[in-house]
Amino acid sequence: MTIRTLAIAGALVALAGCAAGPSPEELESIDKEVAQAQANAPAAKPSQGGEGSLWGQSQQEVFADNKAHQVGDIITVELAENTQGNNSASTQAERQTSNEAGVSAFLGLEESLADKNPRFEPETSIGTSTSNEMDGSGETSRSASLSGNMTAVVVDVFANGNMRIKGRRAVTINHEVQNMVLSGVIRPQDIGPSNSITSSQIANARIQYAGNGVVARQQDEGWMTKVLHTVWPF
Known part of the structure; x- marks a missing residue:
């Protein structure tokens, strides 16, 4: 068997083994970007309350806007994805x-x-x-539904005030890891009073929800079957 044949076989196996969910490298990249955004967040301003004030050093101002507006802030995303096509x-x-x-x-x-x-x-x-x-x-007919809440971090603020958010959530149940990844661009005027926004208001939204574990492996095809489906000409 030549080196070229081995290279082709290796490429096919790698192609067949690619999962639909986020890769470990992608998850690590998101974690690094979120950590960097939190590190670059402006320091909290000290309270201006004087001696005898009802508001202490660690308390927020009574009229302060708590909506996300700068790098490092967090925002809750209400997932309400319902798609259907016929x-x-x-x-x-x-x-x-x-x-x-x-x-x-x-x-x-x-x-x-x-x-x-x-x-x-x-x-x-x-x-x-x-x-x-x-x-x-x-x-043809296809439908999908995804609901729930997820918190993301503002990683960038553009000149027009729009913000790019990113976040991920990993939940492990009985050795089954469920990874959810979310990213996109939001407008500050779409943020609700509770510092939340619906997923339908996210531009360039990317939402991934995939599992990794025993259940996911049983639902997936074997690598040889994937190779045959990839190269089979009929």
Whole structure:
């Protein structure tokens, strides 16, 4: 077996082993970016309350806006994804044609042909007939639903005030790890009074929810089956 063959086989195995969920490298990159955003967050301003004030050094101002607006702030995302699509098509077509033609006289050659073939009749010597019929139909349907809450971190603030958020959540139950990854761009005016925003208001939203464990492995195809599905030409 040549080196080229081994390289192709290795590439196919790697392709077959790719999971639909976020890779460990992607999760690590998100963690680093969120940690960097929190490290770059501005320091909290000390309270201006004087001696005898009802508000202490560690308490927030009574009229302060607690909505996310700067790097390092956190915001709650209300996941409410419901998608459904249906598409159907039906086509029916039919066509039939029939033609007959003949030559009553053609320089006497019709008599010569008739002598050689008694069944030859010049008046009806040409005839064509075609028939074409097509009947096709197709239908597709897909639906998906995802609900819940997730908290993300502001990792960047643009000049127009829009913010890029990122976050991930990992939940382990009976050795089954469920990873949820969320990223996108939000507007400050879409943030609600409770410092939350719905997932439908996130631009360029990317939401991934995938598991890794015994259940996920049982639902996945074997690597050889994936390879065959990838290279099988029929």
